[in-house]
Amino acid sequence: xxxxxxxxxxxxxxxxxxxKIECRSLDFQATTMFWYRQFPKQSLMLxxxxxxxxxxxxxxxxxxxxxxxxxxSLTLSTLTVTSAHPEDSSFYICSARDPQGRVDEQFFGPGxxxxxx
Amino acid sequence: QKEVEQNSGPLxxxxxxxxxxxxxxxxxxxxxxxxxxxxxxxxxxxxxxxxSNGDKEDGxxxxxxxxxxxYVSLLIRDSQPSDSATYLCAVTHSGYALNFGKGTSLLxxx
Numbered sequence: 238x239x240x241x242x243x244x245x246x247x248x249x250x251x252x253x254x255x256x257k258i259e260c261r262s263l264d265f266q267a268t269t270m271f272w273y274r275q276f277p278k279q280s281l282m283l284x285x286x287x288x289x290x291x292x293x294x295x296x297x298x299x300x301x302x303x304x305x306x307x308x309x310s311l312t313l314s315t316l317t318v319t320s321a322h323p324e325d326s327s328f329y330i331c332s333a334r335d336p337q338g339r340v341d342e343q344f345f346g347p348g349x350x351x352x353x354x
Numbered sequence: 355q356k357e358v359e360q361n362s363g364p365l366x367x368x369x370x371x372x373x374x375x376x377x378x379x380x381x382x383x384x385x386x387x388x389x390x391x392x393x394x395x396x397x398x399x400x401x402x403x404x405x406s407n408g409d410k411e412d413g414x415x416x417x418x419x420x421x422x423x424x425y426v427s428l429l430i431r432d433s434q435p436s437d438s439a440t441y442l443c444a445v446t447h448s449g450y451a452l453n454f455g456k457g458t459s460l461l462x463x464x
Contacts, residue, residue: 271451280442280456281398330397332452339403341386341446348397 239265239335243346250321251354258316258349260331266311267333271343272304275328287314321353356381358445360455368463373430375458377443380424387419388452389428390442398442402428433462 240263250256260270268289273281285293285306293306305317314333318325328350332343357380367373375389386405390398402417404410404426410417416429426445430437440459444452 280454283451286451328395340405340448341450341452342388342400342403343452344400345390345397350395 239263239333239338239344241267241331241333241344241346243331243349245349246347247350247352249352249354252322253320255317255319256321256351258318258329258331258351260314260316260333260346262312262333262335262344265333265335265337267314268311268336269334270308270314271332271334272306272314272316273330273332275330275348281330284316318351321351323353326351326353356445356453358443358453358455360441360443360458362456363459364461365458366461366463367433369433369435371433371462373433373437373460373462375428375430375441375443375460377426377428377445377455378424379426379443379445379453381445381447381453382421382424383447384421384424384445385448386446387417387426388444389415389417389426390444390454391437392440392442392457394440401441430460433460435462435464438462 244259270287272284285295287293287308308314330348332345389402392398404417414431418427440457442457443455
């Protein structure tokens with residue numbers, strides 16, 4: 238299957254700082270990437286859909302000014318958590334859809350564990 | 355609200371047995387169905403995709419889809435302790451984001 242990477246794999250930051258997470262498709266060009274958040278013992282919750290060259294589409298309840306998403310190239314999408322607070326501590330996972338692959342299949346990055354102190 | 359329902363478990367099966375995981379969904383327009391495996395602290399890994407009614411087999415895994423009953427299942431034959439994980443059912447329309455269930459925790463005991 239297609240390979241998606243994320244960086245960093247974990248980050249600890251102080252409350253009020255901003256954190257940037259990168260998501261890369263390594264062996265394919267992803268026109269669409271997705272950002273999810275997962276709290277302990279809960280399922281994945283879609284935060285936003287990111288399309289290359291256009292503004293991200295955010296799910297209801299997700300603050301677009303707090304979670305900035307940029308999809309500037311076909312292989313890179315970034316999520317910036319601005320002014321992070323302890324309640325933003327979570328497991329952030331990106332996924333990408335390979336347009337040459339099977340319909341609707343998504344491949345997930347390894348995730349970024351964010352801890353805000 | 356488009357729902358994907360799974361029994362949270364844990365489902366406990368002895369090593370070598372068949373594990374049966376079930377999922378129902380509410381959106382009749384759903385076209386693509388997936389099973390992901392997620393180990394604790396890791397991201398989901400795609401196991402199976404299924405798009406049409408019937409069975410689809412891949413190694414020890416068999417996905418079953420019944421669109422009339424809005425039901426999709428995953429069978430794991432010859433279960434191994436390494437299969438112990440949370441299994442996520444995901445459903446979508448073509449081109450849309452995946453809608454995940456909350457997952458079923460599977461425990462395979464030696």
